[in-house]
Amino acid sequence: MESLFGDAYAPQDSKSNLYADIIMPVPIPKMFTYKIPRNFADEIGIGYRVIVQFGLKKVLTGIIAKVHQKAPKEYEAKPILDVLDTFATVNPLQIKFWVWMAEYYCCHIGEVMNAALPSGLKLSSQSKIQLNPSYDSDQSPYPLDAREEIILQALASKKELSYEECEDLLGIKSIQGIIKSLIIKEAILVFEKVMEKYSPKVESRIRLCPPYFSDIKALESLFKELANKPKQEEILLKYLQEIPIYQKPELNIKGLDKKVFTDAGMTGSSIKTLIKNGVLEEYKIIISRFEEMNATEEKIILSTEQDEALQQIKTQFEEKNTLLLHGITGSGKTEIYIQLINEALDSGSQVLLLLPEIALTTHMVSRLRKVFGSKMGVYHSKYSDNERVEVWNGVLSGKFSFVIGVRSSIFLPFDSLGLVIVDEEHESSYKQYDPAPRFQARDAVLMLAWLHQAKTILGSATPSFESYYNSRTKKYGYVFLDKRYGGASLPQYQLSDILVDKKKNLLKLDFTRLMREKIQETLNKQEQVLIFQNRRGYAPYIACDDCGWIPECEHCDVSLTYHQFGEEMRCHYCGFKEKVPRVCPACGSGKLGAVGLGTERIEESLSLLFPEARVARMDLDTTRSKYGYQRLLEEFGAGNIDILVGTQMITKGLDFEKVTLVGILDADRILFFPDFRAGERAFQQITQVAGRAGRREKQGxxxxxxxxxxxxxxxxxxxxxxxxxxxxxxxxxxxxFYPPFVKIIKISTRHKDYKTAEKAARHLHNLMGDIQVKKILLGPEKGLVGKIKNQYIYESFAKLDKSGNAQAHFKHELQGLLMEMQAHKDFRGTRFVVDVDPY
Structure with missing residues (x-):
């Protein structure tokens, strides 16, 4: 206990004077101090989840960050209501990481906690009612109506009722008025029932009771008794068929999953009868939601180039903690990762492999599962709450020493990380934009690795300029792989001029003649095609040919995207949708047409141009289900899809032998975008998607x-x-003055009234000008998207000098200014959003 409470702590003397600083899941810039009741003093510690009262009515789950003996001066500390854990859910290194993230990304530690903990570990509270112990219906001066009588009668036999149960009892939709009336009449009390969200997966199992599994004569007598009961006899025979108890009597202890009987069509009532008569016993066990799998793949054999790169990495790790592995597409970075992961695990360390997209995890998981088996955990947002909690607990218990996951996996409870790998480190999907913390996982993981004294590898065929700059300035180590694995050739590029084909009337359904010819050639050879378009939906928007009317979102300053499926237009910012009108609402014309290219429209065009081809598309809309990515990739890998149309998710990590043609439909859309990274991202996306072609002996x-x-x-x-x-x-x-030479911070001001938003933005901008650091301030200007969810947006940008403590000082002063602004009577209801490293 000394490490937790300090050397001076003596439990027998000071149990009544213990306090805990608790991280609360609220957007308030501090922790809150609560009193530790004497009966909890020996069962509490850093990282434990506790239940506390917050304010007058709320009951919340908090995490203990510090235990001490100093009472708060500003308020009287409330007691902790309950302790939820028998061991810490969060470790001290995680809390240090949360504190750093809150400071660096200008948010509150409660917001970091909310992002870090899977929702299955956060409790939910539900309003319930109970009888007021002092209520006496005979003495009460208040008469009750019939519905109130029903509620009180129900509470007489049941200690508590939820609001939903009351509504069901009375057959009404809203119970609030009746509840309020009963409170006024002092007949009931309202309280918060706090419930654990996570529920383990439970399996019902059946086994033979004694003496039947050890005495053959008893079993023979039992069959005679069941001679006229064929359903019960069938169940018993099925059990003995699956569990040969006389050859292996120990198997009876494990028993048999109850589903074996029900799936075979055997009745539950017959099973219940056998249980009631003492023949069978039913019991429950907690099982994993993840299939157990042993490692099966043989040892990885590295090529000469890969082995040289591996030795360089090891050598550079002697001096550098972070290294950039720059390997062209198809150079075999994954095999090097596997070798390094094996060595780290053999040394007793944990390993985290970050991937930018769930699409990549699907493809990589099957590959890495063969190598690492059940010691590998997978963590991403498509998993259910309960599955994510199981991975969290698996890391805590040591079951998973290696985790592969997307950006949220940096929050898992690692306690001995030895190696962190960030694959495709250039990817923009490592950046979280909403809600807070608005972190860049590639950068944040470097702090995580530093806390664990771990090594970090950043891998990419097209590194981010920041990482490449850090390697050139010797901050990072650097290893370059310039040959494709297995001697595969780099693809051959050809440019196809859209305008030339349009003038010659050779452009058909947005495809140039060269593109169409190459697709047909590929199909004739029974090979596969990938078509890349940097947009989802059927087309960017609908427009009227006569008056130019374009439908816009009612809540956001953007046009609606046309989706052919469902014949509707959707806003990709707030989710607003409406049906496509038959005529133009502005002029009444029927000449409404789709403008631009979306994945749906490309899929339809390809089906018309190549009717014999099997065409599918991979975008957010077709992969919303949990296994949407996996099913599409399995179909494509099995050769059941000839042409796959996709957005950014097809540019990363996919490795299919029969893909020999990649088409990029509108490269200009990637290149000409209002972002200082437009050129960098265009180079990355074109190179990455091109890398999917010809990854074996055939040139793509x-x-x-x-x-x-x-x-x-x-x-x-x-x-x-x-x-x-x-x-x-x-x-x-x-x-x-753009990164990596400066640090950029974007400050967005949002309000439902555009004048208030603009006024607040200008006032804050002027105040920021007084912060005494070397800086360039830009704005405020109306946002690129000027309104989202009925909130008008103005943006200011601060470019900060990277040397010294300019960033830390500016952020500290900015936080004070924002608190001052929010307290100002003119700016109440204004929301300020700070985004550090916004691009």
Whole structure:
């Protein structure tokens, strides 16, 4: 206990004077101190979940961050109501990580806690009612109506009722008025019933009772008794068929899953009768939600190039804690990862492998499961709450020493990380935009690794400029893999000019002649095609050919996206949707048409151009279900899909032998985007998706459709000239003060009234100008999307000097300014959102 409470702590002397600083899941910039009741003093510690009263009515789950003997001066500490854990759910290193994240990303530690804990570990509270012990119906001056009488009669036989139970009892939709009336009449009390969300998976099992599993004569007598009861006899025979108790009597202890009988059509009533008569025993066990799997794949054999890269990594790790593994697409980075993961696990350390998308986890999990078996856990947002809690508990217990997951897996309760790998480290999906904390997992994981004194590998074929800059300035180690694994050739690129084909009337359904010819050639050879478009939906928008009317969202300052499935238009910001009108609401014209290219429209066009081909698409809409990605990839891998149309998710990590053609439909849309990273992201996306072609002995082909084939970036992508492209872009960034030469912080001001939003943004901007650090302030300007969910948005940007403590000082002062602004009477109801490293 000394490590928890300090050397001076003496439990027998000071149990009545213990306090705990508790992290609460609320957006308030501090922890709250509660008194530890004497009876909890020996069963509480850092990282334990506790139930506390917050305010007058709320009951919340908090996490203990510190235990001490100092009472708060500002308020009287309330007592902790209950302790939920018998061991810590969160460890001290996690709490340090949360504190750092709250400070660095300008948010509250409660918001970090909310993001970190799976919702299955956060309690829910439900309002319930009970009889007031002092209520006497004979003495009460208040008469009761018939519905109130029913409620009180129910409470006389049942100690408590939920609001929902009361509504069901009376057959009404809202019980609030009746509850209020009974409170006024002092007949009932309202309280919060706190419930644990996580529920383990339970399996009902059946086994033979003694003496039948040990005495053959008793079993023979039993069969004679059941001679006229065929259903019960069938159940007993089924059990003995599955559990050969006379050859292996120990199997009876484990018994048989009850589903074995019910799935075979045997009646539950017959099973109940056998249990009642003492023949069978039913019991329950807690089982894992994840299938147990042994490692099956043989040892990985590295190529000469891979082995050299592995040795370089080990050598550089002697001096550097972080290393950039720059390997061209198909160079075999995964095999190197596997070797390093094995070595880390053999040393007793834990390993985290971060991937940017669930699509990648689907493909990588099956590969890595063969190598690591059940010691590997998987953690991503498509898992249910209960599944995520099981992975969390699996890391706590040591069951999972290796975890593969998306950005949220950095919050898992690791206590001895030895190696962290961030694959496709350049990917923008590592950035969380909403809600807070708005963190960049690639950057945050470096702090996590530092806390654990672990090594970090950042892997990519097209590294982010920040990581490449850090490697060139010797902050990171650097290893380059420039050959494809197994001797596979890099793909051949061809540019196809959209405007030239349009002038010659050769453009059909948005596909140039070259693209159509290459797709047909590929299909004729019974090979597969990937078509990439950086957009989901049927088309960007609907427009009227006569008056130019474009449907817009009622709540956001954006046009609605047309989705052919369901014939509806949707807002991808707030979810608003409506049916496509038959005529233009503005002028009455019937000439409404889709403008632009979406994945649905491309899928339809391909089906018309190549009617014999099996076409499918992979985007957010087709992969919403838990196993949506997996099913599509399995179908594609099995050769049941000829052409797969996709958004960014098809650019990453997919490795299919029969894919020999990749088509990029509108490369200009990626390149000409209002973002200083547009060129970098265009290079990355084109290179990544091109890397899916020809990953075996056959050389792949990449067709890029563009209106400007003379753009320098296309030549650099085709030649693989990453270094010169980097140097060219970095010269621009240094000249105009962009990362990695400065730190950017975006401050968004939001309000339902645009004048208030603008006024608040300008006032805050002026106040930020007085912060005494080296900086450049831009704005405030109306946001790129000026309204979302009926909130008008104005944005300011601060470019901060990266040297010294300019960032920390600016953030600290900014937090004070925001508190001052929110207390200002003119700006009540205004929301301020701070986003550190917004791009």
């Amino acid at each position: 082909t990449v067709i890029i459709q563009t209106r400007k084939p003379d753009q320098a970036i296309f030549g650099q992508v085709i030649s693989g000239d990453y270094k010169n492209f980097y140097l060219q872009e970095m010269a621009e960034r240094q000249r105009f």
